[in-house]
Amino acid sequence: MKPLTLNFRNKAAETMGDKQVQQSLEHVYTGFFKGRLEAAGDTPEWEELRDKGKAIKDHTIAHLDYYLGMLADNVEKNGGSVYFAENADEARQHIIDLAHARNIKTIIKSKSMVSEEMALAESLNDEGFETVETDLGEYIIQLAGETPYHLIAPAVHKSRLEVAELLDDNYKSGDRVPDATELTMMAREKLRGVFARADMSVTGVNFAVAESGSIALVTNEGNGRMSTTVPRVHVAVMGMEKIVPSIQDLSTMLRILIRSATGQRISTYVTMVNGARASDEEEGPEEFHLVIMNNGRQNLLADPQLRESLNCIRCGACLNACPVYRKVGGHAYGWVYPGPIGSIVTPVMTGLKDAHNLPAASSLCGACLDACPVKINIPRMLLELRHRTAEGSADTAERTSSKAERGIWKLWRAGMMGRKRFDLGARLSWLLLRPMAKNGWLKKTPPPISRWTSTRDFPIMASSSLRSKLSKRTKKAKS
Ligand code: SF4
Incomplete structure (x- = not known):
């Protein structure tokens, strides 16, 4: 029961570059999404029905x-x-x-x-x-x-x-x-x-x-x-x-x-x-x-965190509401069930290791939860699956994060645990990244974080914190 293709990134990029498919996908919003809003608006007991x-x-x-x-x-x-x-x-x-x-x-x-x-x-x-x-x-x-x-x-x-x-x-x-x-x-x-x-x-x-x-x-x-x-x-x-x-x-x-x-x-x-x-x-x-x-x-039934996904009645409303689905289309999800609900069902049914990209393919905007007629909390379950890929037990073959990635997040966590550590960490990161930056922005980063800058620039830490700047300014004003 393997996904048809595991290549979410390439499939998504292919769809986003296809003008005809992008045009067809607009109907998902103008037709289905708006139609649902109108039908719900015309049904005074709508929220009661959802409950x-x-x-x-x-x-x-x-x-x-x-x-x-x-x-x-x-x-x-x-x-x-x-x-x-x-x-x-x-x-x-x-x-x-x-x-x-x-x-x-x-x-x-x-x-x-x-x-x-x-x-x-x-x-x-x-x-x-x-x-x-x-x-x-x-x-x-x-x-x-x-x-x-x-x-x-x-x-x-x-x-x-x-x-x-x-x-x-x-x-x-x-x-x-x-x-x-x-x-x-x-x-x-x-x-x-x-x-x-x-x-x-x-x-x-x-x-x-x-x-x-x-x-x-x-x-x-x-x-x-x-x-x-x-x-x-x-x-x-x-x-x-x-x-x-x-x-x-x-x-x-x-x-x-x-x-x-x-x-x-x-x-x-x-x-x-x-x-x-x-x-x-x-x-x-x-x-x-x-x-x-x-x-x-x-497996879903036995999993208290994900069991709620079995409430799905396959109406497709979460797909129509999802800004990611409406851009990357259905085939990017690689198996039978696309969109937000597919990002939960597919990893559990085909293996999280193979489908670990899917829970990450969401902005967590919550539009799927608003749209779902049976109020399935999709964003909560996506976060749960992300948590498992990052920190799940290595024995269950769920964890897909690399040692380097986990090391970086451990360092980040340690740095965020106290004011002095944060200041020191920020200073060190500034010293480390400054030679690679242009006008305070990184356009490229080395592996393992190179993907961060493949589609966006990344601002480096400031040379000193706002707090120390303010304190210097206050001292100067007083003297
Ligand atoms: S909106 Fe809810 S019921 Fe409809 S397909 Fe999505 S998860 Fe299933």
Whole structure:
């Protein structure tokens, strides 16, 4: 479970230099961010709803084993089957085995970040199944051979021209660029036939309801509804935290999810699935399977400092609010989950050593906390992860700071512990750095602190402190 690329710095720099992607990323702010603010402003009980949402998630995560048991029992009572997968490999293999055993030919997928954790579409294609994404954004990404850029808008970085080139094999440079409606119709035409011949679907789960054994899917394109009704086998995949106790809780969570994700009051489709088609029903799949995946979530559950991240309902609001995400884009984060919440989830699920740059990729401005509908304190957890990379136990492979870096900070700390030490340290640092400075500023510093000056100038300490200057001036005035 390694990040796709560990090169946050290079990927971020690449995105920041790409004018087209920067232009596309503006929509994250003008569309989603502003839409959420308006939707929240139009909802007088918004803060109350956020508190309720947080309380529901806190309670559910604190009693996760109980609610997972209840969910599994009720899905089975409804005629479905439940599979608990320890990791992505197990989940993927289970789905592949299901498909082989049922002689499946074509599989349609609707949007699911958990299936991205398993790289499911690629694996199913490699196994010989025709596997097609049906969410428009995911379909575009699949055609481009990329990974999603955003939790709810996977292809937000693509221009209309790029989408036209992907959707239309005959599109030539210089042709008129179709508008969004025309592009959607092109995708729709291609996907209709796939829906008709699909014999299995794999969907995500926005929420699973423990008391009824049902799952809820939120979409705007209707592909979720088609995927859960047309093929004869429906497999739903979820992370083990995507659960709410009751239908009443579901209604609260839907209100905050949809407003926070797209700024809508309600999405075009909210699909409830209560298992396979009953004998007296006319539509729906013959089989329903629910795959519940751990894949590192237990590490989060066992970690009191980071457990709160399991409250995430994947609305994407923290991405839209984050000034760093809006510049570096989704692929810089290297794995399935980008943005502020990804900077917490990815290091824990893939290893802090590999993803140590992510918690540092934040200005700690707190915009993510303000935006989060379930009030997850992302900045606090980012600081916790930074603390672990700097001072965590060397045995846990968390610590990534070098000996030199730790030595510098120890010296700095010692110097800050008393007035006399501070004055002495400041004087020594001035003497040491002055030969390298120009007009009091360092433009370059030697390793291991050379990165400090790679993007900014650094002022050296003054030759004497303000206090000693003032004291000299006062003495002079008195004499
Ligand atoms: S952390 Fe909060 S704002 Fe970010 S995706 Fe999760 S629920 Fe949404």
